[in-house]
Amino acid sequence: MTPPSIVILTGAGISAESGLSTFRDPDGLWQRVRIEDVATPEAFARDPAHVHAFYNARRTQLADVQPNAAHLALMRLEREWPGAFLLVTQNVDDLHDRAGSLPLHMHGELRRVRCLACGARHGWAADLSISTPCPSCAVSRLRPDIVWFGEMPMGMDRIEAALDGCGLFLSIGTSGNVYPAAGFVEDAAQAHKVELNLEPSAGSELFDEAHHGPATQVVPAFVDRLLREWA
Numbered sequence: 001m002t003p004p005s006i007v008i009l010t011g012a013g014i015s016a017e018s019g020l021s022t023f024r025d026p027d028g029l030w031q032r033v034r035i036e037d038v039a040t041p042e043a044f045a046r047d048p049a050h051v052h053a054f055y056n057a058r059r060t061q062l063a064d065v066q067p068n069a070a071h072l073a074l075m076r077l078e079r080e081w082p083g084a085f086l087l088v089t090q091n092v093d094d095l096h097d098r099a100g101s102l103p104l105h106m107h108g109e110l111r112r113v114r115c116l117a118c119g120a121r122h123g124w125a126a127d128l129s130i131s132t133p134c135p136s137c138a139v140s141r142l143r144p145d146i147v148w149f150g151e152m153p154m155g156m157d158r159i160e161a162a163l164d165g166c167g168l169f170l171s172i173g174t175s176g177n178v179y180p181a182a183g184f185v186e187d188a189a190q191a192h193k194v195e196l197n198l199e200p201s202a203g204s205e206l207f208d209e210a211h212h213g214p215a216t217q218v219v220p221a222f223v224d225r226l227l228r229e230w231a
């Protein structure tokens, strides 16, 4: 039998056990800062220094965290899966990348910047300020390469093509509150749909199968089972 093509969507919950905060849990980022102050284009236009400070702190924090067993299990699945495979992450951290996966970062990346003057994108590890010049055009209009509310997520054509006809859809560590990602489970209508999350998500009833628990436990166990069945 041909192995099913897989699309995997991950969210902040997969990185929680590495030490990164989620957004909507009781200790999440949105309990400490207001979305409208840091995660909209209007916030950046109003107070770019404040938005830079928020993302500088999160970029700095990446140096202190490591991929966990769930990231590593997905890397193993990507390497060993005999069929088509796409890992889509909403996360702006680089833990999938450092585990060795090749994720599509639909909400952008902390370690990238975009120039509002010339459009160039650059890898970026340092702090950003309103006076940091663009390495391409030298104008000081750099912003974090992050998808804020009201902006178009990245790679949607590729994601929609992969969802259309995939055989297995996995949703891992996401609360299912933010669109369009929260709608992928419905876009993958024909797939077997599996939720791996600490608790039932907002769209839990749309899945065919669910395993609730910490990602470092449920993800490696599910990957082992898949690879035993198919690889």
Ligand code: BJW
Pocket (backbone or CB within 6 Å): 010, 011, 012, 013, 014, 016, 017, 022, 023, 024, 025, 028, 039, 090, 091, 092, 107, 146, 147, 148, 149, 150, 151, 152, 153, 156, 172, 173, 174, 175, 176, 177, 178, 179, 180, 196, 197, 198, 199, 200, 201, 213, 214, 215, 216
């Ligand atoms: C664990 C765990 C452990 C914890 N193990 N699990 C009204 C209706 C519908 C849509 C809209 C609407 N009004 C506006 C919209 C659109 C809007 C939207 O969805 N708003 C909703 C809030 C209603 N969306 C947008 O604006 C998007 N763009 C857009 O729609 O463009 C138009 C378009 C049209 C058609 C097609 C395509 C596009 C852009 C969204 C940008 C989101 N940006 C953010 C912040 C920027 C990045 C950053 O600063 O980091 O991205 S918001 C934030 O939420 C971040 C995340 O990627 C995203 C999702 O959060 P996630 O990952 O699900 O985290 P949590 O905290 O919510 O959940 C964590 C889960 O993990 C929980 O369930 C825990 O239980 C679990 N967990 N520990 C396993 N150890």
